[in-house]
Amino acid sequence: MKKKKQNRIDKILELPQEVYTNVPKVVITGFDEMIIENFKGILEYEEFFVQVKTHIGIININGYGLTLENMTNDDIKVKGKIESIEIERTVDEN
Amino acid sequence: MFLKILFSYLLGYIRITVEGYYIERFINICKSKHITIWNLKRNKDICLYLNVRISEFKNLRDVAKKTKCKIKIKNKKGMPFLLHKYKKRKIFGILLILIAFFIWLSSNFVWNVDIIEENGNELVNIRQDLENVGLRTGNLKSKIDKKQIINKIRLERKDIAWIGIELKGTNAIVKIVKSDEKPDIIDENEYCSIISNKAGIITKINAQSGTANVKVGDTVKEGDTLINGWMEGKFTGIRYVHAKGEIEAKVWYTRNKKILYNATEKEETGSTENKYEIKFNNFKINLYKKLSKFEIYDTIEAENKIRVFSDFYLPISIVKRTNKELKESKRRYTLEEAKNKGIEELQNDLDNEIEDKNSIVNKNINTYERRRWSRYFCYV
DSSP states (O other): HHHHHHHHHHEEETTOOOHOOOOOOOEEEETTEEESEEEEEEEESSSSSSEEEESEEEEEEEEEEEEEEEEEEEEEEEEEEEEEEEEEOOOOOO | OHHHHHHHHHOOEEEEEESOOOOHHHHHHHOOOOOOEEEEEEESSSSEEEEEETTTOOOOOOOHHHTOOOOOEEEEEEEEHHHHHHHHHHHHHHHHHHHHHHHHTTTTOOEEEEEEEGGGOTTTHHHHHHHHHHTTTOOOOOOOOOOHHHHHHHHOSSSEEEEEEEEEEEEEEEEEEEEEOOOOOTTTTSSSSSOSSSOOEEEEEEESSSSSSTTTOOOOOOTTTEESSSEETTTTTEEEOEEEEEEEEEEEEEEEEEEEEEEEEEEEEEEEEEEEEEEEETTEESSSSSOOSSSSSSEEEEEEEEEEEEEEEEEEEEEEEEEEEEEEEEEEEEEEEEHHHHHHHHHHHHHHHHHHHGGGOOOOOEEEESSSSSEEEEEE
């Protein structure tokens, strides 16, 4: 009930969704740079594979020479030759 | 983020390698403990490279202990390490301070006196006078009393209408407006005669005071008296006056020139060479001691004062000497060419001399040809 009310106010104010919820925002610039906002943690990190955990699922990134350029509390920048991106939804329990 | 990295350069950061099995866990703990790490790079083996600030390195070590990772410092970057490196080099630091001190010291002096004259009227010896009064290069800026200098120089010189001194950096800019010269006041009481300064034929004479000595049509030589400075009356006798009058005369200007048929002309070949010289006040250092490689050349000197900032001149100047190579070429003029050249040059000479060109009555051009040269006369 509370969440719905919030939604209505935010719709009027036209606030971006990632500001008030934990929904991640993924920005891909070219094929070599990717910024993920609102991430929870890193599940796996290899040179060719990065698995990033978010609140609504997991993002898998495949590529070569992947580096985590800068990491702050809620956004991460992945650089390198990105080949493919996969999304795994977490199924709601209720 | 970029600003944060820049800031961490000032505070100092280190690049470390982390070895262990739970690297992902290590990263996640770092994140939850608010330790900023950047430029993470995973090698093909199990080690991970990352940057971290020195202030947060202690916390990172605790995290590493928890996750059973090994930490090795690869290299250190940033200002604190740089300063630490220079801590031992005391002389370097002392010299740096000394240089700053000398720059500050030398900025207190006047190193350049610029004199700007209004309308390009040149004043003779103004630089010398300014130096005598106290505005000379090498004086302390604080000791220059502008008002006093202006007062002194105005007392000393009569031909200055206005003078202003502006101290700008190490420059002293002196602006001067020259006053018009007083016209000579004719003393009417003194008697004198009018004497011709050129030979000519009188066409008009009108004596306002005094008696005319010559008639219209007379030929006068240079130095002849035209109007006598006395008047003769029947009853008054001879009375001496200040002679005044209007006289017009035909005067001729004669010029001649010899032009050789075989002339050597100097021409620029276009190739130049630059030589530099350092000058401290009057002491010169040649940087390039060899003689010029050209046989015949023209030299142009240009002096450039060294300045640190826009208005901060130092008493050092670089003199650039440009040598332009010349080529001598022999040229043979034909009779017609020589004639034209001679007439043209003479025409220019006369044009410069005669101001009132409308009153030219006629021109005569005579040419004499010899085997090696021809002579041209030009009468106006």
